Amino acid sequence: MKRYDDWVTRFNAFIKGRYGVPFSWGSQDCCVFAADGVLAITGHDFAQAYRGYSTAEEAAELLVDVGGCQALATRCLGEPIRWSLARRGDVVLHVVDGRESLGLCAGGVFVAPGPEGLVQFPMDRALMAWSV
Template structure:
């Protein structure tokens, strides 16, 4: 799975309609959001085995045990190249405090809540907690 030459345009088009979409387990959560972003950039869904398999937090944990490697981080380790979070670039997958999202350079975009607003949120790089990161490969 490699980024298409126009990956930045594809990613922007994917993000725009999701800005105000509320969190929903199995439909618009950190896993489905991040997998959708990768699919937008590469034309390959990295998590198809999870689609339609859960609709609650408990169901998500069960799906990770059944279809993944037990945890979200271990599942991502099996699908992507792990990198030092300090080296995460725009379009890479990043986890902070267990929340998965997409690196946009100086911040991480993820599904969440800020005050009364639900949808995509920004987490500044300086506020990442126990970050993990995975490279979304560039094509040649």
């Protein structure tokens, strides 16, 4: 998977366009958000086979089937790296309310969907990352 030459512009536009979008299963949840970010900067949709759910129950069933967010990201993006090695556009794993969640590295922070839109977290809250 190779990033577009203008991936920085694409990534910035993607993040800007998602800031005010509230959480929604199947369209603005952690997995779809991370996959859409990767799609924006590479043209590769790593979640293509997993799209189509629209409820918390369907998402939970899918995650059980694939072994969770970490397993899904590893299956689609390869072996994880230390979070401290992540660069802008890389996928990160963190825990929210005791559950695995994915986000995207945005420099010294990572962003992930929240109830009212994207939420920023310090990078040291990430547990691991995957290079894109």
